[in-house]
Amino acid sequence: MIKEKLNRLIERDTVPIFCIDIKENTNSNVLKAKKIKKHKYYICDYCNEKIDLEPKQEERNGGKVMFPNSLTKKREYRTSIMHQMFK
């Protein structure tokens, strides 16, 4: 199971970035339209939680990690992971 998952990650070239549109209510009386904001996030490869890319890098709950091929013995692979997964 874990090996299957690892193989899948190794075959992947990039960490996918997901995007949703968030509608924000504007307080302006003139402009009734809702402001739409693009919101980008990674999905944690280990628990499938969202890793929000909106805050500054050091304030995010996770990010992208690259494992070099010297470690994987195959090829390098990139994973998106939450900081708490390392604990």
Ligand SMILES: [Zn+2]
């Ligand atoms: Zn996670």
